[in-house]
Amino acid sequence: MTYRMRPPRDIVSGRGCIGEIGNIVSSFLPKSIAFLVDGSVHRSGGSDNLLEMLRAQGAAVHIVPDVPVEPEVGQIRELFTSMSGLGVDLIVAMGGGSVLDSAKMTSVLLRNPGYLANLLDAGLIKERGVPLIAIPTSAGTGSEATPNSIVVVPEQQLKVGVVHPFFIPDCVILDPEATVSLPANITATTGLDAFCHAIECFISKKRNPFSDLYALEAIRLISRSLLRAFQDGSDLEAREDLLLAAFYGGMCIASSSTVAVHALSYPLGGRYRIPHGLSNAILLPWVMDFNRGAVAERFARVAAAMGIPAGADDEETSKKTVEGIFTLARSLGIPSDLRELGVRKEDLDEIVAAAMKVTRLLDNNPRPVSPEDARGIYLKLLP
Ligand SMILES: [Fe+2]
Secondary structure (H helix, E strand, C coil): CCHHHCCEEEEEEECCCCCCCCCHHCCCCCEEEEEEHHHHHHHHCHHHHHHHHCCCCCCCCCCCCCCCCCCCCHHHHHHHHCCCCCCEEEEEEEEEEHHHCCCCCCCCHHHHHHHHCCCCCCCCCHCCCCCCCEEEECCCCHHHHHEEEEEEEEHHHHHEEEHHHCCCEEEEEECHHHCCCCCHHHHHHHHHHHHHHHHHHHHHCCCCCHHHHHHHHHHHHHHHHHHHHHHHHEEEEEEHHHHHHHHHHHHHHHHCCCHHHHHHHHHHHHCCCCCCCHHHHHHHHHHHHHHHHHHHHHHHHHHHHHHHCCCCHHHHHHHHHHHHHHHHHCCCCCCCCCCCCCCCCHHHHHHHHHHHCCCCHHHHCCCCCCCHHHHHHHHCCCC
């Protein structure tokens, strides 16, 4: 099997490292910078220092503060249209997964107007996009490390992951200080999204030595620090662990693939607009329970990374792993009933049908997933 890793070209990490932005930006010799920023980060003043440093570079800086949350195809088109006459030659994106994904798509659109015809068809992308600097303010999606962009297709009530190597940012700035104001519930769900990336990629049929390396370290860091950051958002040590773990999770996705958790999660996001991290967090323990028997040895290695003592054999240890995941989700306040989020049993046929279409991910699940299996997993969450 051939496996491949395409990391971002420049990765800067550490507390306060946003201060490097001047040096980083100047290497691109920009004349016109688009600054895509999360609306709440911008309004709370969280991007003021960065903006000042960008302006000091002498280039025109166009602030784009209304980047859509969980963007729809039409919203990405509008975003591109609003930027297309500005002569943008560098994009700096600061925000969570939605902001980074929007920036990745607009960066490519600015150099590939033909791609506008169908954003779901990555085959229309021919040229590298406008250079992109990604600064995550949440520790979850790992979008800063991946060639994936997620868009909502409202007609199909589905979220679709579009994949192209030109979506990989040119530079990533991982500054834990940019994540301290993240509320506890978002810290929990985004952290568990990163946890899903690591575990799913570790048991995926596409797993490989590169993804294994990053997955086990991400699992270790999240197990050590997610509860800490949830309980005390100002804990910078924990925030740093989580930001690294989310990036590592993205590196896993870039060379392996997520599996049934993400596949079953997409219809919940598309149809009910349940945030991505939350639907994954709810599904994770049950999908892992479903997969456990197929990859018990892998689960034993996950247990070790989580700090769970081994049982008598891999089978027993794998049970303890799943229990550990249930416990973690519970202690982070993750609900276990999808009805609380508006999901109705009457919709189940359509939800299952939509999930079964996500073959890009389901095909990589270590245990085959039939429509009945998917229904069984959803039913655990619809008591
Ligand atoms: Fe995810």
